[in-house]
Amino acid sequence: MKKKVVIFAGNTNSEKAVTFFEELNREKAERIKKLEEKAAKFRELFSRNGSK
């Protein structure tokens, strides 16, 4: 199921919506960075153990 929402230019909310998603992106970036560090650590451990 999918719903589509359109926020039109000129609507005073459009800039706030952009800011909102930028904030979501910043917070997402923190999670991505942490998971990338975990993935790198996992790869290192996995290589060291040499098993699958």
Next chain:
Amino acid sequence: MDLNNPPYNFFKDDDDEELSIYNFITSTNKVYAIGFDPTQYVKYLDDFPCLLSHGYGLTIVRLPKTLDRKEVNKDDRVWSTIYAIVLDFIESSGPETVLLYHCDSSDNKQASRGKLFDNIYEKLPEGHDMVKYSLEVDVKAKDGIDQRNHLGFLCKESFRHKAEAILEMDKFAAYLIDISESK
């Protein structure tokens, strides 16, 4: 994509106190980390108890980052593994678990990320017990550079508050449209 392919072995990282993290490595040495974060959307969703009370932000990363997405899509076992991890996590966190996602749009690749979630859902094995509800939010800009955002959630079909969760996502969409007044 065929989710009936055998998943790769996956490993749960028990060292992290904040997130539930799973890792796996593919036959071509690509490493994936799947994170389930109970705090990711809390501050936005305090008016949405069905989405929030058992809600977890779902994030998927892959190393190396520069990998060609077409190459990834060729490996069906990646998707069957992600599906197996999602089921394992829901098994441990409970049938009321709601997996919330938002596709990062900072590099303008949010459409392919949204497609990833669509693909996984569309290829679930017959008789599966999952529901996906998604929002596409187009923000039209005066300069003509529009921004499309993808977000949504996955839950079990049997989740007893599924209908309320969908209503809450619709309410969230209304909040986005009326963002200046709601928050």
